[in-house]
Amino acid sequence: MTKLNAGETLKTMQEKSALVHHITNWVTINDCAQIVRHWGCLPVMAHAKEEVEEMVGLAGALALNIGTLTLELIESMLLAAKAANRKGIPVALDAVGVGATKLRTEQAHRLINEAKIDILKGNAGEIATLAGVEAEVRGVESISVGGDITGAARKLAARLGNIVAVTGAADIVSDGNLTLEVAYGHPIMGRVVGTGCISTSTVGCFVTTGKDYLRLTAEALACFGVAGERAAAKAMGPGDFIPNLYNQIIEMRRNPDALKLEAREI
Amino acid sequence: MTKLNAGETLKTMQEKSALVHHITNWVTINDCAQIVRHWGCLPVMAHAKEEVEEMVGLAGALALNIGTLTLELIESMLLAAKAANRKGIPVALDAVGVGATKLRTEQAHRLINEAKIDILKGNAGEIATLAGVEAEVRGVESISVGGDITGAARKLAARLGNIVAVTGAADIVSDGNLTLEVAYGHPIMGRVVGTGCISTSTVGCFVTTGKDYLRLTAEALACFGVAGERAAAKAMGPGDFIPNLYNQIIEMRRNPDALKLEAREI
Amino acid sequence: MTKLNAGETLKTMQEKSALVHHITNWVTINDCAQIVRHWGCLPVMAHAKEEVEEMVGLAGALALNIGTLTLELIESMLLAAKAANRKGIPVALDAVGVGATKLRTEQAHRLINEAKIDILKGNAGEIATLAGVEAEVRGVESISVGGDITGAARKLAARLGNIVAVTGAADIVSDGNLTLEVAYGHPIMGRVVGTGCISTSTVGCFVTTGKDYLRLTAEALACFGVAGERAAAKAMGPGDFIPNLYNQIIEMRRNPDALKLEAREI
Numbered sequence: 164m165t166k167l168n169a170g171e172t173l174k175t176m177q178e179k180s181a182l183v184h185h186i187t188n189w190v191t192i193n194d195c196a197q198i199v200r201h202w203g204c205l206p207v208m209a210h211a212k213e214e215v216e217e218m219v220g221l222a223g224a225l226a227l228n229i230g231t232l233t234l235e236l237i238e239s240m241l242l243a244a245k246a247a248n249r250k251g252i253p254v255a256l257d258a259v260g261v262g263a264t265k266l267r268t269e270q271a272h273r274l275i276n277e278a279k280i281d282i283l284k285g286n287a288g289e290i291a292t293l294a295g296v297e298a299e300v301r302g303v304e305s306i307s308v309g310g311d312i313t314g315a316a317r318k319l320a321a322r323l324g325n326i327v328a329v330t331g332a333a334d335i336v337s338d339g340n341l342t343l344e345v346a347y348g349h350p351i352m353g354r355v356v357g358t359g360c361i362s363t364s365t366v367g368c369f370v371t372t373g374k375d376y377l378r379l380t381a382e383a384l385a386c387f388g389v390a391g392e393r394a395a396a397k398a399m400g401p402g403d404f405i406p407n408l409y410n411q412i413i414e415m416r417r418n419p420d421a422l423k424l425e426a427r428e429i
Numbered sequence: 430m431t432k433l434n435a436g437e438t439l440k441t442m443q444e445k446s447a448l449v450h451h452i453t454n455w456v457t458i459n460d461c462a463q464i465v466r467h468w469g470c471l472p473v474m475a476h477a478k479e480e481v482e483e484m485v486g487l488a489g490a491l492a493l494n495i496g497t498l499t500l501e502l503i504e505s506m507l508l509a510a511k512a513a514n515r516k517g518i519p520v521a522l523d524a525v526g527v528g529a530t531k532l533r534t535e536q537a538h539r540l541i542n543e544a545k546i547d548i549l550k551g552n553a554g555e556i557a558t559l560a561g562v563e564a565e566v567r568g569v570e571s572i573s574v575g576g577d578i579t580g581a582a583r584k585l586a587a588r589l590g591n592i593v594a595v596t597g598a599a600d601i602v603s604d605g606n607l608t609l610e611v612a613y614g615h616p617i618m619g620r621v622v623g624t625g626c627i628s629t630s631t632v633g634c635f636v637t638t639g640k641d642y643l644r645l646t647a648e649a650l651a652c653f654g655v656a657g658e659r660a661a662a663k664a665m666g667p668g669d670f671i672p673n674l675y676n677q678i679i680e681m682r683r684n685p686d687a688l689k690l691e692a693r694e695i
Numbered sequence: 696m697t698k699l700n701a702g703e704t705l706k707t708m709q710e711k712s713a714l715v716h717h718i719t720n721w722v723t724i725n726d727c728a729q730i731v732r733h734w735g736c737l738p739v740m741a742h743a744k745e746e747v748e749e750m751v752g753l754a755g756a757l758a759l760n761i762g763t764l765t766l767e768l769i770e771s772m773l774l775a776a777k778a779a780n781r782k783g784i785p786v787a788l789d790a791v792g793v794g795a796t797k798l799r800t801e802q803a804h805r806l807i808n809e810a811k812i813d814i815l816k817g818n819a820g821e822i823a824t825l826a827g828v829e830a831e832v833r834g835v836e837s838i839s840v841g842g843d844i845t846g847a848a849r850k851l852a853a854r855l856g857n858i859v860a861v862t863g864a865a866d867i868v869s870d871g872n873l874t875l876e877v878a879y880g881h882p883i884m885g886r887v888v889g890t891g892c893i894s895t896s897t898v899g900c901f902v903t904t905g906k907d908y909l910r911l912t913a914e915a916l917a918c919f920g921v922a923g924e925r926a927a928a929k930a931m932g933p934g935d936f937i938p939n940l941y942n943q944i945i946e947m948r949r950n951p952d953a954l955k956l957e958a959r960e961i
Contacts, residue, residue: 182833182834189458189474190458190462191459192722193459193888193889196889197887200887200888200933201886201933205833206888207833207834207835208720208721208762208763210765211764211798213766214799217796218795218796218834221795221833221834230474232477233476234477234479264475265483266477266483301448301473302471302475302484302488303472303473304471354467355463355466356459356462356463357459399676400675400680401467401679402672402674402675402676402678402679403672403673405934406934406935407934407935408934409932410931410932410934411934413932414932455721455724455740456728456740497741500743526741529750531749532746532749533746567714567737568714568738568741568753620733621729621732622725622728622732622738623725665942666941666942666945666946667732667733667945668938668940669938669939669942
């Protein structure tokens with residue numbers, strides 16, 4: 164088992180209170196902004212091509228999400244990502260719906276080929292599609308994957324020289340050499356729209372604190388999962404899960420030293 | 430009274446877990462996605478003209494909503510609706526704000542004339558406007574209707590060969606021959622933004638289960654109304670009504686056989 | 696101290712139930728609509744350039760917000776604002792993120808120069824930037840202001856012949872002659888995304904009731920602050936603050952005569 168230092172990361176994150184610039188989807192854009200604020204960072208959502216390069220220059224991380232992509236939005240994402248790359252600002256991409264339509268698959272490939280995506284995140288079907296493994300993605304849900312998703316994530320990370328994260332019942336995070344399994348969370352999280360998106364925003368917050376993106380991504384997913392477990396215990400159902408999740412994040416920040424989280428090398 | 434088989438429909442809906450593709454408005458897009466998930470279907474929100482035809486091909490229904498229309502969005506709606514028509518996938522349209530501005534009235538007419546809208550839904554002022562009956566619509570609220578809205582809905586459905594649903598204190602659903610009144614719900618639902626939009630998403634879910642769109646639309650509105658009644662009893666006020674509504678939908682799905690719902694032929 | 700007549704304003708507001716037309720951002724668009732409904736007015740969100748002039752003609756106020764601006768959206772804002780100006784309908788602008796990027800600063804200047812913005816609202820950094828005072832704005836947060844913000848607001852209001860409102864721990868509202876400090880609210884409001892946006896929507900509601908925009912803006916911010924204080928006492932944390940805020944607004948409307956609010960001339 165690999166110990167995670169999530170408590171220290173949480174403290175650094177709040178001290179820095181970095182800007183996390185999002186170019187995201189219109190479904191969960193409010194949730195993405197809220198969760199960044201609750202982790203102690205500053206969200207900004209800005210997608211006009213005239214300002215994204217300047218805006219990302221102020222930021223500690225860039226979070227991209229193609230959930231409601233258009234070609235125009237992809238152009239803004241590319242401008243922002245390239246500007247982030249030039250300045251060494253980490254870029255996270257949530258590959259929402261890749262595999263469901265040609266547009267999503269092509270444009271996600273374009274993003275990972277034309278810019279450096281430091282952390283590429285998706286569900287099994289989405290990452291399998293980008294890795295060239297057969298998969299069925301229905302809308303934004305992973306229905307089935309026809310191969311070894313851990314191996315596919317590892318190879319994809321090695322090829323891209325980045326971090327690949329596959330979210331699911333247990334999450335997989337790989338840099339191509341080391342692959343970690345992060346096993347926190349609660350089934351209710353799969354029954355609420357937007358948990359995938361806000362976990363990417365969470366990764367965006369955590370990677371503002373340092374350069375070890377593998378560990379920071381694992382810590383982000385672990386903290387997010389634990390907050391989800393705690394929120395599930397408080398919520399009456401999926402309908403009030405997200406407000407409870409936010410409040411549990413606030414609680415977690417109050418007592419960061421109590422966090423004893425681990426990841427498993429696989 | 431006509432008995433509704435909502436319990437059986439709920440079970441089929443969960444088993445199929447069909448995709449409900451939305452091209453909707455930016456105000457309630459999150460709620461539309463959430464409610465689809467809570468009914469046991471899979472939401473996808475996708476509006477890029479390059480992907481809507483492919484996306485709708487994966488779906489069990491298409492839900493359109495012109496609440497924040499632009500001409501570009503209408504083009505995507507037409508592409509998606511025509512693709513759905515070719516494949517026999519049902520199309521529901523929420524005619525938000527029709528009658529308030531020329532743009533809305535013209536573009537709604539364009540949608541119902543250039544594509545087959547299987548279920549056309551609106552408040553009294555919106556449907557009256559589309560039926561050629563005098564009405565006042567202020568923004569997205571029906572202020573007054575200068576004629577018989579039931580008759581107008583019936584004639585409009587007969588002319589379009591589809592289902593017309595008029596939502597209000599009691600809902601009216603007509604196929605031009607049979608007209609049903611569905612009388613569930615709670616006044617609080619009129620004091621929260623988005624209940625109209627998410628009831629259309631609910632219709633989208635129910636019509637993924639079969640071809641009797643008249644009955645399925647009536648069942649959708651009845652179940653939505655009952656969930657609303659139960660949520661009103663739990664909520665502290667309009668502010669926490671929607672989370673409670675979602676939780677009541679989850680409860681309803683746990684015990685579908687307990688649902689004894691009726692509609693009245695009018 | 697200046698007494699505010701917020702109770703009377705609340706009653707007038709509900710009787711008139713005016714439309715408040717928004718061209719706003721995609722992050723908080725749902726919250727903006729909800730809060731208008733909860734104050735007893737009718738929200739409509741419409742941004743297509745083909746309809747904004749007609750829509751605003753039906754409205755009691757226009758609320759603009761550049762949180763997720765594009766040049767296209769600015770064009771719609773200008774069309775709507777000029778149409779509102781011609782008809783004497785008040786226009787409120789939330790200058791979100793001005794100072795963070797050139798685009799935001801330039802386009803906000805364009806809005807206040809090419810149309811009459813009756814109420815210009817922002818945080819200290821945003822208003823300082825528009826007043827020509829040095830300031831740091833990171834994303835949408837005011838980080839620091841290098842001068843006297845009250846004086847800057849007063850001069851800006853005098854120059855523009857309008858109302859300038861600076862929100863913060865205490866709010867400042869000036870017409871260039873009279874400057875009021877409104878000191879209600881709770882620190883939690885700064886830890887939730889969207890409170891700034893929905894306070895602008897609140898101003899939009901209040902100014903539908905009369906022409907004394909200085910007093911009405913002060914009343915709006917005072918009522919919003921008091922509702923926030925009461926919601927803070929009920930909420931478990933920032934995660935469920937907004938639903939509680941909405942419910943407290945409903946409570947406030949039930950007993951408007953109990954409101955004894957004041958502003959301080961500064």
